[in-house]
Amino acid sequence: QAKVVVTNYHMLFSCMNANSSVFNDASLIVFDEAHEAEDILREFNASQVSIGTVEYIEKKIKEIENKLGRKNEILGIENTEKLSNYAKEFFKGIEERYEKTIYLRAKIIDSQKDLPDSENLVFMLNDTIRRLKKVKLNVEQVLDIEGQNQNSDDAPKDDVGNDDFKSALVVTKTLITTIENMVEMIYRVDDILQDKNIVMWVEIEKGVVVLGKKSIDVSQTFKRYFLEKEEDGVEKTCILTSATISVDGNFEYLKNNLGFNLIDKDKVVEFMGKSPFDLTNQELWYLPKDAVPGNDENFEATMTNQIEKIIKATDGGVLCLFTSNRNLSLCKRELLKKNIGHKIYAQGDMGRNKLTELFKEDYHSTLLATKSFFTGIDIPGQSLRCIVIDKLPFTSPGDPVNQKLKMRPNYFARFMLPQMIITLKQAVGRGVRSVDDKCVICILDERLSTATYKNKVLSSFKYKKTATRSLDRVKSFIDNNK
Structure with a gap:
């Protein structure tokens, strides 16, 4: 019900990225410190995978198992070890291939051939996705039955509460998306790089080998989020302000990078104020x-x-x-x-x-x-x-x-x-x-x-x-x- 909402770029871009309705009613958005918008928006189209991603996957699988409270393991010790070992082998292969480069600077990836073989790792990741989808289906069925029989004596009896099932379902869905993204990044490089606006690279970050991707130009994204009419025909008014967004006395750099040069010039108003200081x-x-x-x-x-x-x-x-x-x-x-x-x-x-x-x-x-x-x-x-x-x-x-x-x-x-x-x-x-x-x-x-x-x-x-x-x-x- 608020008339004014004060937030930050991360929250704003997260909501836009997730198609959230949180800011749908905003008719005016003021982007303060607007010079920061481009880099932060770029990070929302960025992805990174490393051995830490696999450790995260294993941790979340344990979390799902604990929430379900059942003895049926999703991966089991043997498959967990395989997944971990294949991941270590893959990222070690990157380090050995580019050790003279990636300790100094990021190494650009131009094709699938630039990465070591990942067949075994991809097989284990796809098998994990298959297992998680089976868990997802089972949990959805249980929740559906419970929903139909909330007031019935025939409702399923289990030591796991309804909230645990719901929470496990959310984690499972998120984890499936995470693993699918990892498979794409390590196995479908050529498909990703069909988009000339994407850069992929490998580097050492805090001692860990990282494979990353992000957008180069975010102007179309900013334009789509903020400079185009909504489906109901409503236009947002955007004010971008900062003491440091002009270069050589003009705003062309910012306008190019955030998509203002892609819309009708009559809709763009510029103002450069004078400093209050001598x-x-x-x-x-x-x-x-x-x-x-x-x-x-x-x-x-x-x-x-x-x-x-x-x-x-x-x-x-x-x-x-x-x-x-x-x-x-x-x-x-x-x-x-x-x-x-x-x-x-x-x-x-x-x-x-x-x-x-x-x-x-x-x-x-x-x-x-x-x-x-x-x-x-x-x-x-x-x-x-x-x-x-x-x-x-x-x-x-x-x-x-x-x-x-x-x-x-x-x-x-x-x-x-x-x-x-x-x-x-x-x-x-x-x-x-x-x-x-x-x-x-x-x-x-x-x-x-x-x-x-x-x-x-x-x-x-x-x-x-x-x-x-x-x-x-x-x-x-x-x-x-x-």
């Missing part, structure tokens, strides 16, 4: 004189020394945002060795909220974090007076979707550069949070001044920037604003 005077952009390009092999060797100098110049109050866990760990280790006289907090030491709270309270501290801190961190005041970004935050080229996009014309300008600019804007946005804030924006990547695309990056920040390459200027900017 960023020309509230920010000082700083690029060190001895900055190294972020893709240079010597970048890591110079990074920590530059950060140490900045911390000393600002007397702390520095939020360092890293594009990789590796760079964060390196910087943390080196700064602790140097004993620079400032408290160093690092992501992973404790929870995000606790870290943020301690950083706010300690005026002279430094916080080291990665991409999860690029958004959602709000620290107004002088506790945060300098943002350091290690390098221009390009998405990993090893990402499966990026590997596929790389094959398309003008890949860098159409996809990789806009992604980076949006992420950079998110990170820079952590600096000035109120009309009274003053913040140094430091990017340690020399490409900001030398790359052919530098103007496109800088013009995406729609204000005149005050900039320097002098550390003394940074120090005086901080001192004058205490």
Whole structure:
């Protein structure tokens, strides 16, 4: 009965994906932080299977057996061992085939031949599906009989309650779908890849071999969910808003990726508001004189020394945002060795909220974090007076979707550069949070001044920037604003 519902993308997309009626009556949907919508929606079309999937299947079978309370096993010890052994053999085969690749980056799968033989595993999975369908049929029959004889003395007598049967039926149906999906992914690769919008890959994730698939382009999906008329002819109004959805002064990147360029142009209204802040005077952009390009092999060797100098110049109050866990760990280790006289907090030491709270309270501290801190961190005041970004935050080229996009014309300008600019804007946005804030924006990547695309990056920040390459200027900017 609510007039307004506040939810998140995961809940919204889950309901749409499941054809749920939860949001059917919504006439207006506001997509806040709209830059996040594409990646989250892509995950709802994604699937992964691993040895963990088989362990999940075995666990759920035990759950069904326990709920039914009967002695008739679904698989039995012998078949369970076979299923487990065949799965281990299959995923071990992937690891051995691609061990020189998948420990470094995802390996794209182009055909069924790219995977090891899976006949034995598929046979066991199909046999498990057959057994589960038999269980499903039996439970449905019992529930049907019970429904017809609820008030009859002839109703089936069993030590298992009606609720347990219903619960077992739900788990069984879900498990059948899970196993059918696994069979498709490991045995019908060529059929899946008939859809040119699907990418499949193998990789090592937390020490485990994973076979995955996902959509590359989600524009048609978003259009179908939100930009087309409902069956009853009703149209939803969608408002997409964020401080970081424009690139080079326009919304074309977002519109292309979410399907707005697939509908009537007259139905799309654009508005770009001005910042409430005087960023020309509230920010000082700083690029060190001895900055190294972020893709240079010597970048890591110079990074920590530059950060140490900045911390000393600002007397702390520095939020360092890293594009990789590796760079964060390196910087943390080196700064602790140097004993620079400032408290160093690092992501992973404790929870995000606790870290943020301690950083706010300690005026002279430094916080080291990665991409999860690029958004959602709000620290107004002088506790945060300098943002350091290690390098221009390009998405990993090893990402499966990026590997596929790389094959398309003008890949860098159409996809990789806009992604980076949006992420950079998110990170820079952590600096000035109120009309009274003053913040140094430091990017340690020399490409900001030398790359052919530098103007496109800088013009995406729609204000005149005050900039320097002098550390003394940074120090005086901080001192004058205490």
